[in-house]
Amino acid sequence: MTNPRANGLRSVADQSEDERGGPGSILSRQSRDHADLDALMRAYDAEPDADARGRVVAELAERALRHAFAEETVLFPAYRQHLPEQGEELTAHIEGDHQQVNDLLEELQDADPRSPDYDALVRRAFEVIRHDAHDEEDDLLPRLQQVASAEELRAIGAAWEVQRRTAPTRPHPRVPRRPPGNALAAVPLAVTDRVQDAAEHLAGARGARRAAAAGALAAGAVLAVLAARALRRR
Incomplete structure (x- = not known):
């Protein structure tokens, strides 16, 4: 000890x-x-x-x-x-x-x-x-x-x-560091960040057209998760 x-x-x-x-x-x-x-x-x-x-x-x-x-x-x-x-x-x-x-x-x-x-x-x-x-x-x-x-x-x-x-x-340096401001800002930022992540990843490997499609799918998946969480909190 x-x-x-x-x-x-x-x-x-x-x-x-x-x-x-x-x-x-x-x-x-x-x-x-x-x-x-x-x-x-x-x-x-x-x-x-x-x-x-x-x-x-x-x-x-x-x-x-x-x-x-x-x-x-x-x-x-x-x-x-x-x-x-x-x-x-x-x-x-x-x-x-x-x-x-x-x-x-x-x-x-x-x-x-x-x-x-x-x-x-x-x-x-x-x-x-x-x-x-x-x-x-x-x-x-x-x-x-x-x-x-x-x-x-x-x-x-x-x-x-x-x-x-x-x-x-x-x-995102300009996002508040405390709730509820940071939690509220996180919803759209999480979506846009994942769209960018998916687009950048696939742009290097498979081209911009597939990247855009993957970005849209990533955004939809994140929104679905966030919506499910919001429903559970009601």
Whole structure:
């Protein structure tokens, strides 16, 4: 067993899955996602080819943006609910970091991986992402663990996963960081992002005509999912 950190809390990184509340707990889901993001950052470091590095950054950006959106719509409101005296302060700092990451990823979205400035921009984004992961695993998540039951942590984790899967996939720095503004904006953005994703993917492989058709199908699929969710909430 690892000793508590200086704040008196035991980091999620030092806990077993059972201690976190099981694989569906928000603690376990966040920790796995942080590990996936870290693996992509290490893959970037190990990749010598500029174009391949650009593809790694594009994948990292999508994962990081989905992760952050799920935090802002599910996890951070849970902090403010369960920790009313601390939640505001705890989440405000990371919301600022999320805004910075969105700004950096928007720049990277149109940047040339061969540009002399590209790597420095990527590493600034990596620094903020890693800092957030440590803050969450060493401080925020253990604080939530102290006041929420394992069942509550699993319920938060399930809601977080739904939002992560249906979140926008591209940076949108001007979208509000808090509900209900971010949740309302996510509906059309999730559709348009997936249309663009499908179009770009197929344009390179099969041509623009098929890409447009795939984009329309992707939009229809996303709208169907969102409509079904809306009906379940009635």
